[in-house]
Amino acid sequence: MALKITVIGTGYLGATHAAAMAELGFEVLGLDVVPEKIKMLSTGQVPMYEPGLEELLRKHVAGIEGSSGRLRFTTDFAEAADFGDVHFVCVNTPQKHGEYACDMSYVDSAVESLAEHLSKPALVVGKSTVPVGSAERLAARIDELAPARGEVELAWNPEFLREGFAVHDTLHPDRIVVGVRGERAERLLREVYAGPISEGSPFVVTDFPTAELVKTSANSFLATKISFINAMAEVCEAAGGDVVKLAEALGYDERIGPKFLRAGIGFGGGCLPKDIRAFMARAGELGADQALTFLREVDSINMRRRGHMVELAREAVDGDSSFLGKRVAVLGATFKPDSDDVRDSPALNVAGQIHLQGGQVTVYDPKGMENAKLLFPTLRYAESALEAVRGADVVLHLTEWREFRELDPAALGEAAARRLILDGRNALDAERWRAAGWTYRAMGRPLF
Template identity: 80%
Template sequence: MSPKITVIGLGYLGATHAAAMAELGFEVLGLDVVPEKIARLARGEAPMYEPGLDELLRRHVAGLPGSTGRLSFTESPAEVAAFGDIHFVCVNTPQKPGEYACDMSYVDAAVDALAPHLTRPALVVGKSTVPVGSAARLARRLAELAPAGADAELAWNPEFLREGFAVEDTLRPDRIVVGVTGERAETLLREVYATPLAGGTPFIVADLPTAELVKTAANAFLSTKISFINAMAEICEAADGDVVTLAEALGHDDRIGRKFLRAGIGFGGGCLPKDIRAFMARAGELGAAEALSFLREIDSINMRRRAAMVELTRETLGGSLLGKRVAVLGAAFKPDSDDVRDSPALNIAGQLHLQGAEVTVYDPKAMVNARGVFPTLRYADTAAAAIQGAHAVLHLTEWREFRELDPAALGELVADRQVLDGRNALDPALWRKAGWTYRALGRPTA
């Protein structure tokens, strides 16, 4: 008989994981403390935009026409404990206000709420990104609070989801990492992931601290690669080089590879920025601060990209932003997402606005979230409406819709044909042919 699965925390990670577990054939019960989120999920609607997730939910949420009925929701930890054999903890771990460190209060609260109801053997599996050492502490807490005692076991199974590809990454992951302390936990997790394992997905068994480190180390490496090419863009600006051609040449080296070598306005979102800062903070607590001191410069390079785009805009507009109309294409931190957390695009739009520009923003999916973060900006319902009368157009999130825009048609709508490509994703020749002045960071002569 297959184990029953619960998912605690139904945000971006949890909602995707719960739907994917139902797709893999398990009976799943999801828990969240926000009634509105539960109500939305019960209608088969994801709490955020993620391609394919709504369809997956409608296929499995109990009570919906034609669904398998394998996925349901609750607000009761007691109901979760009674229902499940394996409990996945998928709650948020944000950055602490005013600190680099990770806020573990949501994870701690989830374990504290669940553990007292665990009266029979159960496996609690952390998926949240946490500072190394957290799992061992939580295992002790679980043993202390659970009536089942040692039969309430803890494991760690870090997530590697890419926003915009989360469903695919959950159903067909490129690797599965589990941190366990015994054979029972490993056996259960092999059963959970039997389908992707049968498809050839590598299954890596580790101890608890190594499993915790895999996610933070991966994010630190990706951040380093992105900031490296952006540092090269700064050099190209100073030396009249072309960072796109440079990146292409580097990418042909198999030791380096092409991925994450697109220079631009840098990374954002709810993971990379806060995770590398939390990693630095934890290294300091462990007495190993010097090992990760380079991440401080990685973070600094990344944040400089935003200021560089603001200054490039000012330069393009003749040295002053006051009263100039600027169109910003993109608010989400990346395409195929409505996530504006620490979004470089929205941050740049806000800086331009605060320095006197009349900024109008358009994004295919992130408008509601952008308004919530920065209500004083202007927003338009289409790209064409956003650029009407603009003195400069900034391309800041590389949605396919923006790459497919007709520069000749758009040229009839603007006050000045000046486009600044913050993602190095547009075709300079195509835009120049339509009479636009094209400029991108790291490409002063391109």
Template identity: 85%
Template sequence: MARTKITVIGLGYLGATHAAAMAELGFDVLGLDVVPEKIKLLEQGRTPMFEPGLEELLRAHAAGVGGSTGRLRFTDSWAELGDFGDVHFICVNTPQKHGEYACDMSYVDAAVESLAPQLTRPALVVGKSTVPVGSAERLAARLAELAPAGEDAELAWNPEFLREGFAVHDTLHPDRLVAGVRSARAERLLREVYAQPIAEGSPFIVTDFPTAELVKTSANSFLATKISFINAMAEVCEAAGGDVAKLAEAIGHDDRIGRKFLRAGIGFGGGCLPKDIRAFMARAGELGASEALTFLREVDSINMRRRAQMVELTREAVGGALLGKRIAVLGATFKPDSDDVRDSPALNVAGQLHLQGAQVTVYDPKGMENARALFPTLGYAASALEAVRGADTVLHLTEWREFKELDPATLGDAVAERHILDGRNALDPQVWRKAGWTFRALGRPTA
């Protein structure tokens, strides 16, 4: 029997990773995107974003790269896609609507509208994008209506759970696979696609459409809540003179709570958590269940408040007025091992300081180009040492390993004042204080 052929629609962060991983699992894969420049990059085995291990996978499988398996090709033709594939993964973006909390479904809808007329034989269309609950039901009906194959063009929902910086690992070795399906055939095809991870022990959870859609938004909401909980405790620690790092360590030993996501700091950002919890609140309101998620408003509020608190701590550190003060910001991405600056708390803080008159210089190991495009008026340096030169205060806002390994004495010789604010609670206060620095972190004692 011929091996299932796979297509991937949308070759951004999720789609490019999924396409390369499917080729790594041995499938012939055809990826589609509407941006020619993106296709050209991927054909050369290069990525439009930084993700550890992804370029290596592309070079191993992209047909345009010499010495590769040739299992991975790219196109902008919907007709070619429909003719090629048995299983079609939709991996397009679902951003927050401008001026609203709700999710913008226009890219997903456009993908279905373009793909469906090309499906002349039985096919499985698999949604991976994060969507409001109820979307799959609507899209399945539209798919059957538009596809020449009719009801033989089925829909399934298979949410992604990728962590930026670990996306390749999370695709090839997922901690769980969720399949929202309506038929034994759809389940069988997805089990075939994920046969290797399932054989390695990844749980395969079969659900209905609404549950599959809710799993992703529920998981993100829980993680966001846990982050905001410890940041709320940091606010109480600051008021009471406690140490949130020790508090987190103590409660983390309770295995019902766990240690992960309990590091207080300037909060979460990125292209997923903030917009996903807001879209979840909006959808719950549409369903008449808004009261169930009112707590997420406070989760969001706590998160945004931490950024403002970091600005205020910086103002205190430079003597009460930011105008003309030189501030070094270490970190631009929303998390380490990524070049993603979408809704980055680090850049948000840097931008606020700049707007209030400070001279801000930013350094990040991977996010400089994206940061410059988003905040062109900030200053940028080629290294951490260059960024801190002449600074009145240094802010550590993204927990890159490079920053943890910095020598406080060397940096101390370059700054105007040895003040450092750790917005991620990732540096060792004793090491910095021994080197003569005034060290401050959110939710921790000043000495």
């Protein structure tokens, strides 16, 4: 009999995972405690922007003409427990207010609400990013609560989704990591991921702690690489070097590689910053805090880049202590392109700081405008890059959307009060902008 799958939590991770499991041929039931979200998903709509996700949902959501009908949604834990053989937990693990530590309340609630209805053999699979040691505790809790005690197992299967590529990363993962305690859990997960495994995706079997550590370790390594090149940008500015050429030379070293060596205003989003902070907090609880003290500097370098961009903008408009009377255009609101996610966005952070210092800030972003308005309602928002730039004393390029790389500098120059652009992502063609009469400046690069 074919496995039936439930997905607990239908946010960014859960909605993508549910649609992908249906695409792999399984009957899937998605669960969320927010009725409005379930209503939206049941009509094939998604509450966030992720390329290809809405099309994949509509291909499988029951009740939509021409769909496979393999994907449904509910708010009922009892229904989910009765339906599924494998239950994926995909709820959020935000940073605690006022602390570095991870808030496990959503995971705990989801697991407990499901477990008390599990009266038949089942496998519960955690996908959320959690502090190491959580799986051990949750396995014990499931054993306490599940009516089918002894026949319900836990496994941990961390997610490695990149926003903007989540559908591809789920259907064609670069690796599948599973933390299991027994052969049955491994066998079931091999069955779930049979398609990707047959295509060559590596299947790595570990214990619970190792599986939990993989995602936080990967994010910490990535954050370190990004902050390293940003630290080099600071040195380049002090020494008169060019961080772009430095990164190019470093990237040819096969031990280092060229990816994520683009200096700029740093990383943000809902995962990287909170994950490295939670990792530091958990290491401290385990008595291994000294092992991760370097992550404090990684975090510090990253946050410092935002302030540095504000200072560069102030210098550019000849401001002394404020931006009073200055018009500033900000291209970008999301923390990265191909997403509408503005959580901990460096772009919005910079825009907000300039606004608080008296600047008349106008923001444009291809997909993140509505979310940005919710977080920063006092900023001005434009319907196009051209409108945002109109009358601006300085233009800040802060999210590397393709649309911004393809802008016509000459046309924008006609609208701006001054042809002055600060490239916070080192992603624009400097010579092209300078040829159109713009003064181009980027982080970690010489003026000319």
